[in-house]
Amino acid sequence: MTSLAEPVPRGTLRSVGRRSRDWLPAVAVFALGIVAWQWVIPDVFHVERFLLPRFSAVISAFWHERGTLWSAGWFTFKEALAGFALGCSLAFLVGLALSRWKRVGRALMPYAIAANAVPIIAFAPITNAWFGLLSPWSKIVIAAILCFLPVLVNTLRGLTSVDPESIELMRSYAASEISVYRRLRIPSSLPFVFTALKVACVLAMIGAVVGDYFGGSTEALGIQIQSSVSLSQFETAWAAILVASILGIAFYAIVAVAERLALSWHPSVRGTAE
Amino acid sequence: MSAETVVSIRNLSKTFGRAGVTALQDIELDIARGDFVSLIGPSGCGKSTLLRIVGDIIEPTSGDVTVNGKPARRARLDRDYGIVFQAPVLYDWRTVAKNIGLPLEMLGWDRARRQDRVGEMLHLVELESFADHHPWQLSGGMQQRVSIARALSFDPALLLMDEPFGALDEMTRERLNLELLRIWSETGSTVIFVTHSIQEAVFLSTRVAVMSARPGRITGIVDVDLPQPRTAQTREEPRFFELVTEVRERLHAVGADQVVEEATLT
Numbered sequence: 001m002t003s004l005a006e007p008v009p010r011g012t013l014r015s016v017g018r019r020s021r022d023w024l025p026a027v028a029v030f031a032l033g034i035v036a037w038q039w040v041i042p043d044v045f046h047v048e049r050f051l052l053p054r055f056s057a058v059i060s061a062f063w064h065e066r067g068t069l070w071s072a073g074w075f076t077f078k079e080a081l082a083g084f085a086l087g088c089s090l091a092f093l094v095g096l097a098l099s100r101w102k103r104v105g106r107a108l109m110p111y112a113i114a115a116n117a118v119p120i121i122a123f124a125p126i127t128n129a130w131f132g133l134l135s136p137w138s139k140i141v142i143a144a145i146l147c148f149l150p151v152l153v154n155t156l157r158g159l160t161s162v163d164p165e166s167i168e169l170m171r172s173y174a175a176s177e178i179s180v181y182r183r184l185r186i187p188s189s190l191p192f193v194f195t196a197l198k199v200a201c202v203l204a205m206i207g208a209v210v211g212d213y214f215g216g217s218t219e220a221l222g223i224q225i226q227s228s229v230s231l232s233q234f235e236t237a238w239a240a241i242l243v244a245s246i247l248g249i250a251f252y253a254i255v256a257v258a259e260r261l262a263l264s265w266h267p268s269v270r271g272t273a274e
Numbered sequence: 275m276s277a278e279t280v281v282s283i284r285n286l287s288k289t290f291g292r293a294g295v296t297a298l299q300d301i302e303l304d305i306a307r308g309d310f311v312s313l314i315g316p317s318g319c320g321k322s323t324l325l326r327i328v329g330d331i332i333e334p335t336s337g338d339v340t341v342n343g344k345p346a347r348r349a350r351l352d353r354d355y356g357i358v359f360q361a362p363v364l365y366d367w368r369t370v371a372k373n374i375g376l377p378l379e380m381l382g383w384d385r386a387r388r389q390d391r392v393g394e395m396l397h398l399v400e401l402e403s404f405a406d407h408h409p410w411q412l413s414g415g416m417q418q419r420v421s422i423a424r425a426l427s428f429d430p431a432l433l434l435m436d437e438p439f440g441a442l443d444e445m446t447r448e449r450l451n452l453e454l455l456r457i458w459s460e461t462g463s464t465v466i467f468v469t470h471s472i473q474e475a476v477f478l479s480t481r482v483a484v485m486s487a488r489p490g491r492i493t494g495i496v497d498v499d500l501p502q503p504r505t506a507q508t509r510e511e512p513r514f515f516e517l518v519t520e521v522r523e524r525l526h527a528v529g530a531d532q533v534v535e536e537a538t539l540t
Contacts, residue, residue, distance in 0.1 A: 165363045168331050172357045172434075173380045174350055183376070187367045265367040267410045 053235045061235035062242055069224065069236075073243040076221035079136050080201075080208035080251070083143020088200055091148045092193065095155030099185070100177070105156065116149040121207065125214045133215040143207035147200035154196035158189025191266060194259040201255045205248040280432060280464045281305040281328060286337030288323055296489035297323050301337070303483060303492060310458060310465045312475035312482045314521065320490025321468045322436050328466060329355050329434050342431055349431070353381060356425030356463075360437040362417035364409035370420050371396065371405040377428045395423040398457060415446040422454070426461060433465045440470060448506075451477055455504055472525070476500075476517045477509060484524045494524045 038055040041047045049057075062069065098105035124142050131138035162185055170180045212222020221244055228237035286301040297320040305311050313321040326332045328339055330346040341349035349355065356377075364373045371392050378388045396402045399419040409417055418438055425433060439447040451474060458465060469475050475482045482496040498517055500508055508514055 163361075163363070165359045165361060166365070168326070169357060169359075169363050171331055172329055172350060172355050173377050174353060175380055179380060183379075184365070187365070190367075265408055267366065267408075 050232065050234050053238055057235045058238040058242065061233075062239035065236055065239060069221075069240055069243045072219055072221040072224045072240065073247050075136075075217070075219045076139075076208045076212065076244070077205075077247045077251070079139040079211075079220070080143050080204040080247075082136070083140040083207060084147050084201055084204035084251075086140060087144030087147030087204070088151045088197060090144070091151035091196075092155050095152050095159060096181070098152075098156055099159035100181075102160075109156070112149060112152055116153060120146050120149075121210050124207070124211045127211070128214050128216075134217050136217070139208045139211035139216065139220070142211045143204040146203040146207040150199050150203070151193070151196040154192045155189060158192030159185045161192075162188050190263060194255070194263065197255050198252060198259070201251045202248060205244065205251060209244055278307045279304050280307050280309070280342060281466070282338075282340045283324075283328070284338045284340075286324075286327065286334050286339065288320065288327060288332075289335045298327075298334075299489035299491050301490075301492055305464060305466065307464055308462055310467065310478055310480045312467045312469055312479040313485060314469055314472065314475045314482055315485030315490070315525070316487045317470075318490075319485040319487040321485055323490070324485075325434050325436050325466060325468050328432075329357060353377070353428060354431040356428070356430035356433045358418070358421050358425045358433070358435045358438040360440045362409065362414075362421040364417055364420055364424075366409055369406050369408060370401060370412070373409065373420055374424045374427050376424060381428055391427055395427050398426070398460070399423045399453070415442055415450060418442065418450065419453070422457065426457065426463065429461070431464065433463045435465060435467045437468050437470065439474070447471075447474070452504075452506065454478065459503055472518055472521050473509070476514060476521060477504065482521055484521060493527075496521050496524065 034055055037052070041052060042049075042054055053061075098108065121142070123145065124138075127142045127145075128138045131141060159181075166184055166188075167180070170184055175183070208220075209222045209225075212220045213226055216223050218224075218227075221240055225237050225240045225244075228234070228240060281304070283301050283303040286298060287296070288298040289296050301324060303311075313324060315321050323332065327334050328341070328346060330339075330350040339346040341354055344352070344354075364370075365376070368376065374395050375388045375392045378391060383391070392405075393402075396405055399422060401416060401419060401423070404412060404416065409420065412420070422438070425435075439450050442450065455478060457463075467475070467478060476496075476498055479498050482498060483492050484494045484496065485491065486493045496517065500511070500513060500517070
C-alpha cells in the first residue's frame with residue numbers, strides 16, 4: 001500500500017549525468033556567445049570599441065574598477081530591494097483590502113489594469129523632483145511604483161479565484177473571515193503572488209538603475225554607467241552593466257528560491273523538481 | 275417533534291433569480307437520529323440545493339429547517355454539520371493529517387487532542403501510512419476517504435454528502451460504499467446522501483427520498499428494510515432488486531417526461 005505514493009528513489013549519479021546532458025547545450029551557447037563577443041564581432045564585423053568593447057576589455061575594466069562598481073551596485077541594489085519590499089507589501093495589503101471589499105475593488109480594478117499598461121518609468125524625473133535627486137527615496141519610490149501594480153493585480157486574482165466549494169466548506173465550519181483568509185485565501189493565492197514577485201524584482205532593478213539616469217548620487221550604479229559613457233570609458237560602462245545584470249539575476253534567483261520553499265507543497269514545484 | 279428527530283424540513287421552497295425559477299417546492303421531510311436518507315432524482319431536481327439549504331450554505335425562499343431543534347443557521351454556527359462534496363475539496367498545502375485536523379483547529383482543540391483524533395480518523399478510513407502525504411499524491415478514492423475522515427473528525431450531529439462517490443469508478447465506488455456503511459455503524463451518525471445511482475441509494479440507505487424535477491419535489495419515500503449490517507451479498511438478494519425496481523418505477527412514474535427528455539438528448 002505505502003509504495004503507491006512513496007517518492008521514487010532517484011539514482012543520484014544518473015540524475016547528475018542526465019542533468020549535465022540537459023545543461024550542455026546551454027553551456028555551449030554561452031561559450032559561443034563569449035567567442036563571438038571577444039573575436040567575431042570586433043575582428044570579423046569590425047564593430048567599433050565605443051559600440052561594443054571586447055569581452056576581455058570589459059572583464060579587465062570590471063577587475064580594475066571592482067571596488068567602485070560593486071559598492072555602486074550594492075548602493076543601487078539596496079534601493080531596488082527597498083522599493084521591492086515597499087511596493088510589494090503595500091500591493092499585497094491593498095489586494096487583501098480590495099478582495100474583502102469587492103465593491104471598492106470593482107470600482108478601482110479597471111484603473112489598476114489601465115495603470116499597469118502605463119510606462120511608469122516615465123515618472124522617474126517626477127519622483128526625482130518630489131524626493132530630491134540625491135535622496136535614495138526618489139529611486140525607492142519609482143521602484144516601488146513599478147512593483148505595485150503587477151503584484152496587486154495577481155494578489156487580487158489569487159485571493160478571489162478560490163473554488164466555491166472550498167468556501168462552502170469553510171462556511172460549514174462557521175469560520176470567521178480572518179480564518180478564511182488565513183487558512184484558505186492567502187495560501188491558495190501564493191502561487192499567483194510569487195509569479196508577480198518574480199516580475200517585480202526585475203522591475204525594481206530597472207526602476208533603481210533607470211531612476212539614476214535622470215540624476216542621482218555619484219555612488220549609484222546608473223550614474224556610474226552614465227558618466228563612464230560620457231567620458232568615453234565604454235569598458236567601464238559595460239562592466240557596470242555586467243554588475244547590474246549579476247545583481248538582477250541574483251535578485252531573481254533569491255525570489256525563485258523563496259518561492260520553492262514557500263510552495264514546497266505545490267504539485268508544480270514538486271513536478272519540476274523531479 | 276419527537277426527541278429523536280434530527281432534521282425537520284417544513285414547507286420549504288426555493289426560487290432562483292428574478293425570473294423565479296422554482297428549484298424546490300413544498301418540501302417536507304423528517305429525519306430521525308441514526309437515519310441514512312438518500313435523495314435521488316433526475317438532474318435539476320434540486321437535490322444538491324436541498325442539501326445545501328439543510329446545511330445553511332444557501333438560504334431557502336420560504337419554509338423552515340430545524341436541526342436538533344435549532345434553526346439551520348444556529349446549527350451551522352454550533353458546528354453540527356460535516357460536509358462531503360463530490361470533489362474531495364482538500365487543501366493542497368496541507369498534509370492528509372492536517373486536512374483532517376482542519377475543523378478541529380477551527381474548534382480550538384489543542385495540538386495533543388487534535389493529534390489523537392486525527393490518528394483515530396486515519397485508522398477509521400485506513401490511511402494511517404499516508405498521514406504526511408499531500409492530497410495530490412493520493413488516488414481519487416483515497417482523497418475522498420480523507421474528505422470523509424475530515425467531515426467526521428469533530429463528531430458532527432449530521433453528515434451531509436453531495437454525490438461523494440460520483441466521480442469515482444464503479445469498483446472504487448462499491449468498496450467505499452461498504453466502507454461508508456462500516457463507518458456509519460461505528461459512529462452512529464445521521465446521514466443525508468445525494469446520489470444519481472439507484473443501486474447506491476438502496477444499498478446504503480434506511481430510507482430513499484425520490485424527487486422529481488421542475489419544480490423539485492419529494493414525490494415519495496421508500497423504506498429500505500434490508501437487514502443490517504449490509505455486505506457485498508446484500509446486492510444479490512431478491513429484496514435488494516425489488517427495492518431497486520420500486521425506486522426506479524417511482525422515478526419513472528413522477529419524472530417519466532424528464533427521463534424521456536434526457537434519453538432523447540443523449
